[in-house]
Each structure stands twice: as C-alpha cells, then as structure tokens.
Amino acid sequence: MIDDLPARAAALDAADPLAAFRAQFITPPPAELLSYLDGNSLGRPLEATARLVDEFIREQWGGRLIRGWDEGWLEWPLTLGDRLGSVALGAAPGQTVIADSTTVLIYKLARAAVDARPGRRSVVLDTDNFPTDRYVVEGIAAERGLRLVWIETDPAAGITPEQVAGVVDDDTALVLFSHVAYRSGWLADIAAINRVAHAAGALAMWDLCHSAGSVPVELDEWGVDLAVGCTYKYLNGGPGAPAFAYLRQELQGELRQPIQGWMGHRAAFEMGPGYEAATGIRALLSGTPPILAMVPLQANLDMLESAGIEAVRAKSLLLTGYVLDSADEWLAPHGVVVAGPREPSQRGGHVTLRRDGFKEFLEPLWDTGVIPDYRRPDGLRIGPAPLSTSFAEVCQGLTVLRELLEKSGR
Structure with missing residues (x-):
C-alpha cells in the first residue's frame, strides 16, 4: 500500500487544473527546499512580485517621488x-x-x-x-x-x-x-x-x-x-x-x-x-x-x-485529503494522530498531526529541506498552499517524516 501513495500523488498532479500556477512562484532548488508545507504561515513569493517591487521602486517611488501620493x-x-x-x-x-x-x-x-x-x-x-x-x-x-x-x-x-x-x-x-x-x-x-x-x-x-x-x-x-x-x-x-x-x-x-x-x-x-x-x-x-x-x-x-477561489478550494481539499490518507497509512503506526477535523466540510486548508516529542523532529526536517509548522504541544501543521504546492511535494515531505519516525524507533 505504501507504493500507492507516490503513484496517487503523480496521478493527482497530472490531473491538476491549477498545476501551471506553480511555475509563477520563486522556488529554491530541491537541494535547498524539498517540500514546503507551511503555506498557512507564510506564502511563497511570486516571480511577478519581484518584478512589481523592482518596478515600483525604480519607476513609481524613484521616478515620481512625492507626486505618487496624488497619482x-x-x-x-x-x-x-x-x-x-x-x-x-x-x-x-x-x-x-x-x-x-x-x-x-x-x-x-x-x-x-x-x-x-x-x-x-x-x-x-x-x-x-x-x-x-x-x-x-x-x-x-x-x-x-x-x-x-x-x-x-x-x-x-x-x-x-x-x-x-x-x-x-x-x-x-x-x-x-x-x-x-x-x-x-x-x-x-x-x-x-x-x-x-x-x-x-x-x-x-x-x-x-x-x-x-x-x-x-x-x-x-x-x-x-x-x-x-x-x-x-x-x-x-x-x-x-x-x-x-x-x-x-x-x-x-x-x-x-x-x-x-x-x-x-x-x-x-x-x-x-x-x-x-x-x-x-x-x-x-x-x-x-x-x-x-x-x-x-x-x-x-x-x-x-485567474485561478478562481472555488478551484483553489477544490484542490485544497484534495491536498488535505491526501495528507490525511498518508497520515493514516504511513504515520499512524508510529503513534501519530490527526488532531483536527476529517470531514471535508469541516476542515480548512491545513491538517495538524500530533505525537509526543514531535518538536525534536523539526530540526532534522528542516535540515533535509522539509518545512512544516510546529505548534505546541507536539503538533506539526501541514499547510499545503493550492497554487504553489504539488501533491508530489507533499508526498516527499511526508516520506521524510515517515523515515525519521522509523529511525527514531519510537
């Protein structure tokens, strides 16, 4: 069953109508960032943002100066x-x-x-x-x-x-x-x-x-x-x-x-x-x-x-549903529990996972380029952002977490 989850992630990415939006974000190489799962705390920057900020500084602020207030x-x-x-x-x-x-x-x-x-x-x-x-x-x-x-x-x-x-x-x-x-x-x-x-x-x-x-x-x-x-x-x-x-x-x-x-x-x-x-x-x-x-x-x-908030919500539910399935299959055997709603109509855009001692996993996760969010007591929040996160990225991050749990022996 473990092999089914990577295959399902690939299939979901292939069918994702919002997949093209990921290319609009500034994303470090995998060696630096393997899986960003904290979009519910800080979203990634857009390529367009860098251009707009540069344009604003050079042309509006730099060019128009105080006149910009009236313009x-x-x-x-x-x-x-x-x-x-x-x-x-x-x-x-x-x-x-x-x-x-x-x-x-x-x-x-x-x-x-x-x-x-x-x-x-x-x-x-x-x-x-x-x-x-x-x-x-x-x-x-x-x-x-x-x-x-x-x-x-x-x-x-x-x-x-x-x-x-x-x-x-x-x-x-x-x-x-x-x-x-x-x-x-x-x-x-x-x-x-x-x-x-x-x-x-x-x-x-x-x-x-x-x-x-x-x-x-x-x-x-x-x-x-x-x-x-x-x-x-x-x-x-x-x-x-x-x-x-x-x-x-x-x-x-x-x-x-x-x-x-x-x-x-x-x-x-x-x-x-x-x-x-x-x-x-x-x-x-x-x-x-x-x-x-x-x-x-x-x-x-x-x-x-351009994407539409309803399409964003549809993908968000698929992403969090994938997190829940992965948690049940990969993480629950290691003492991880879902500390939040499972019903789609009752859950927002993130899933909280709990396990005693989760705080000690945060540093090794970050060291391998996997970035979830931590909330006391012993909670990891998995917050995939629909426009910037792929299913494969979620799969990679949870795979690393599973491997760390296996090595911990607890």
Whole structure:
C-alpha cells in the first residue's frame, strides 16, 4: 500500500487544473527546499512580485517621488481593499480596507464594536482562538470594564453554533471567533453563528487569517458585521504584509474606531484642529498607508482571480485529503494522530498531526529541506498552499517524516 501513495500523488498532479500556477512562484532548488508545507504561515513569493517591487521602486517611488501620493497611492488602501473583497471575501465595494497589522485592526474594530453597544457588558470568545485575538480583547475588557465569556473549545476541533447559543444573551456586545481555527483547521459555520449572535442583538466579528485566499468566503451573504485578516499566508503578501479589515456598510456610520489618525480624517491635508472622521470605510485608516508593502498583494490578486477561489478550494481539499490518507497509512503506526477535523466540510486548508516529542523532529526536517509548522504541544501543521504546492511535494515531505519516525524507533 505504501507504493500507492507516490503513484496517487503523480496521478493527482497530472490531473491538476491549477498545476501551471506553480511555475509563477520563486522556488529554491530541491537541494535547498524539498517540500514546503507551511503555506498557512507564510506564502511563497511570486516571480511577478519581484518584478512589481523592482518596478515600483525604480519607476513609481524613484521616478515620481512625492507626486505618487496624488497619482494613486492615497487610494490604494481602498482600491486594493475593494479588489480583495471581490476576489476572495465576497464583499461589495466600500467595505474592505488594507491597513495596519492584524493585531491593530482587531483592536480598532473590536473596540469600536463594544462601544457601539452601550449597556452591554460582555464579549464572547473561545479559549483556543489565536493568541493575539484573545490578548487584544482582554486588553479592551480591562479598558472598558467588560466581562469576558469564554467558550471552552477542543483544540482538535473548534467553535460551534450550539456553543455560542449557550452563552450569548442580552448582555453580549460582541462575539469574536476565527473562521478557520489556527491550531486544528476547524472550519466554523459563520452564517449560523452570526444568526445566533444577531438574534441576541450582538455584533459578530471574524478572524479570516487562515481562510482568506484558501477557503471561499461570503462576508456579505453570511451577514458578517466585522472581519480582519492577514495577507501574508495564502495571499502571498510577504513577511509582515499589511492586514485587511471589513466593516459592513450599514455599520459604517455607527462604529467609530479609536485610533484617530490623520489619514482617517475627512480632509487629511487640511491639517485642521480637532478630529472629524471620514465617511465610509476610509474612517478605519489611521496613519500613513504602507504603500511599498502593498505591492506584492497586487500580483497575488491577479493570480487568485485567474485561478478562481472555488478551484483553489477544490484542490485544497484534495491536498488535505491526501495528507490525511498518508497520515493514516504511513504515520499512524508510529503513534501519530490527526488532531483536527476529517470531514471535508469541516476542515480548512491545513491538517495538524500530533505525537509526543514531535518538536525534536523539526530540526532534522528542516535540515533535509522539509518545512512544516510546529505548534505546541507536539503538533506539526501541514499547510499545503493550492497554487504553489504539488501533491508530489507533499508526498516527499511526508516520506521524510515517515523515515525519521522509523529511525527514531519510537
């Protein structure tokens, strides 16, 4: 049976309608990188990104200098936000903006949300959400005198509508969860959870870091109020690339974000006394937009639009299904267990494998050019990115892992 998995990888690659996109990425030779399985943490760069960044530095920054602000840069947070909303988020224009880091945007939106529900004193979140989400909300609760309501979630699963329904009430101002759980890969039912929150009069906010560019998202259709996500994972924006924020149209005149900077002013260049918020999504801006850091996102949106998010999702499910089959056949005999959902409708773009002592395997894996992600306790996240990862690459990486397990004798 072991020989069937390499043959199946070859057959899946031969039938892959997205295979040609792999040539668009900058990829080291196999001697340096045999298998990159951490696309859910940092996406690979595109050849087009290198060209665009060089062109921007030489022609726009170098050639136009300060004039570039009046020739389009000032609008990039909004125009790129609209394009991201269209290509990957199911968001109509005027609701998405590129700005700041994920952490800063979570603070802006969550703080604005709780202030928009005066008299309500509780925020609902889950114990296994990504740390920055939890830490930021803890800080807001301390600032505003709020009560945090914690839902205990299984680290191998994730949040459910039933759990949310059991705790929200007329004191709930905001619920905040991740669409795809960062540890397990659990895919939450956003629409159902939103209905529960809205029935109680609460606002619903979502972290899209592990779904944007990998899983189809329909923010408008699902009734999402607020959302935040990063662009350096499946969107290949590069290390520290700026994040995005979504604020539903109907709420834009109601919510007031707390970091009042000059770029969010109704007339930034008047430099007048006192802060007057801009109308619409521009009000979420604070400081000078990170223009150079937005350039890579343009290349990836071109590619993602060409591929189509539904095709990306179809391949993602095949890739993670292949990981699950390989884990069952090759790794389970060595004590490895799958610490996440198996049902396709419940899993995002990565698979978490657990085994006691997995941390000691990370260095030898990296030394052989196999790069997964490690999450405590004893978890390896296998995150193949559909547009840059082949089935053969996954097979090669898991083959090396199997061989290390065999040599360990445990």
